[in-house]
Amino acid sequence: MKEIKNLKLKESKATHLFLVLIAFLLVFILFNSVHVSADAPKAELTDDQRGEISMSCSSIKSGLKKLQVSDAKIRSLLGANYQTILNSYITPFNLRLVKNNQNLGDLSDLQSSFVLQKNDFSSLYIAYSQQFENLLSIDCQKNPDDFYNQLIVTRESRKELNQKVEDLTKTAEKYLAEIKKIEIDGENIRFTPEKTDATKASSITNPANQVGGR
Amino acid sequence: MPKMSSGGRNLMRLGLIATLITILTTTISLVIYHNSGDIYLDRSRPGFLPEKHEVKHDDQPEKTYSFPESGNLDSKTLEEFRENFEKTLEDTKNLKDPFSADNLSDDFVGLKSPNK
Numbered sequence: 001m002k003e004i005k006n007l008k009l010k011e012s013k014a015t016h017l018f019l020v021l022i023a024f025l026l027v028f029i030l031f032n033s034v035h036v037s038a039d040a041p042k043a044e045l046t047d048d049q050r051g052e053i054s055m056s057c058s059s060i061k062s063g064l065k066k067l068q069v070s071d072a073k074i075r076s077l078l079g080a081n082y083q084t085i086l087n088s089y090i091t092p093f094n095l096r097l098v099k100n101n102q103n104l105g106d107l108s109d110l111q112s113s114f115v116l117q118k119n120d121f122s123s124l125y126i127a128y129s130q131q132f133e134n135l136l137s138i139d140c141q142k143n144p145d146d147f148y149n150q151l152i153v154t155r156e157s158r159k160e161l162n163q164k165v166e167d168l169t170k171t172a173e174k175y176l177a178e179i180k181k182i183e184i185d186g187e188n189i190r191f192t193p194e195k196t197d198a199t200k201a202s203s204i205t206n207p208a209n210q211v212g213g214r
Numbered sequence: 215m216p217k218m219s220s221g222g223r224n225l226m227r228l229g230l231i232a233t234l235i236t237i238l239t240t241t242i243s244l245v246i247y248h249n250s251g252d253i254y255l256d257r258s259r260p261g262f263l264p265e266k267h268e269v270k271h272d273d274q275p276e277k278t279y280s281f282p283e284s285g286n287l288d289s290k291t292l293e294e295f296r297e298n299f300e301k302t303l304e305d306t307k308n309l310k311d312p313f314s315a316d317n318l319s320d321d322f323v324g325l326k327s328p329n330k
Contacts, residue, residue, distance in 0.1 A: 012227065020234065049325055056324040065261075067317055072262050074312045075255075081306045088280040089299050095283040102287070126251030128313075133254075155318040162313040172303050179296055184289055 043148055053144035060140055068132055075125050078165065082118050085172055090114060093179075097189070105191045110175045117171060121164045128157040 045053075053060070090111050097104050131154040140147040181191045218226075247253055257263065279298040285291070316322065 016227070016230070052325055053323070060323045063322065069262060071313065072257060074309060076257055078306065078309065078312060081302065084278070084302055085299075085306070088278065089295070089302065092281040092283040093295060096281070096285065096287060099284055100287060122255070123251075126254050129254035130251070151318060151323060155315050158313050158318055159315045162311060162315065165312055169303075169307060172306070176296070176299055176303060179292070179299070182292060184287065184292065187286075189287060 043145075043152055045145055045148055049148070050144045053147060054141045057140040061136065064132075064136060068129075068136070071129075071132075079122070082114075082121070082168060086111075086114060086118065090175060100187075102189050103191070105181075106178055107175065110171060110178065114168065114171045114175070117164060117168050121161070121168060124157070124161045124164050128154070128161050131157045 090107075094104060094107050094111050097107070131150070135147070135150045135154045138147045138150055178191065181193065182189050183192050253259070279294075281295050281298075
């Protein structure tokens with residue numbers, strides 16, 4: 001009986017040790033997961049520039065933190081707008097055309113482009129934020145060179161993000177331009193070449209263009 | 215010193231394993247939260263909370279336009295859609311150069327002698 005008890009105790013100790021080892025192994029693997037970092041272009045700072053960065057380090061950091069908060073607000077606003085454009089306009093309009101067995105023209109491609117660009121926007125913002133966090137973590141007083149190099153990388157990341165915002169706006173504008181080409185012809189719709197506003201207004205208000213009006 | 219009963223020892227083991235599992239799962243969640251980038255999209259972090267004027271109150275529901283997915287398409291519906299879409303797009307375009315590189319220029323960080 002005693003031997004069985006001792007054996008059970010040994011087994012349970014071994015199980016505990018095994019569990020603890022697995023836990024540490026998992027934590028170690030997760031914390032050491034691959035971090036992608038861009039090769040930063042090495043900028044050569046002059047001694048004056050190093051001095052300027054070191055001396056105004058605290059005000060630089062303060063300005064950067066304010067910018068970080070401002071960027072978060074802008075991102076939130078833009079994200080909400082893009083979500084609205086996609087969910088309240090583009091998607092339901094295209095669905096309605098599909099349900100009415102209408103030709104979508106370029107609207108379907110524009111919807112796909114918009115979705116992809118919106119996802120890219122989120123990814124680029126995350127990448128930019130990571131670079132920004134790296135920038136804030138560097139002590140600009142002690143390491144002005146590293147700080148400036150990271151600043152260059154963060155700046156490039158921000159440019160890419162800004163470009164994506166422009167791309168999204170252009171896609172939305174293209175979609176709107178396609179909508180303006182739509183003419184209702186009885187129960188069907190057709191995409192006509194872009195008209196002037198006066199001609200468009202007359203085609204829209206013309207009772208003959210109402211569904212079932214003919 | 216009285217020996218701990220087997221029930222007491224089992225309880226200790228249970229507590230220890232439960233604590234280890236909690237630490238492990240919490241660590242995994244935090245690592246995923248950080249590595250996936252969700253931390254950067256989360257505005258509930260201290261310092262990133264929305265300001266009072268940004269918070270919409272429930273007693274004042276905002277009337278938002280949403281194009282219905284079904285129904286016939288007529289000129290009036292199309293015109294209404296176009297007007298609302300333009301308005302929403304204008305709100306987006308009002309933020310000109312929202313992530314302009316000028317905000318991280320050498321001037322912004324106080325470098326008076328720009329690097330050539």
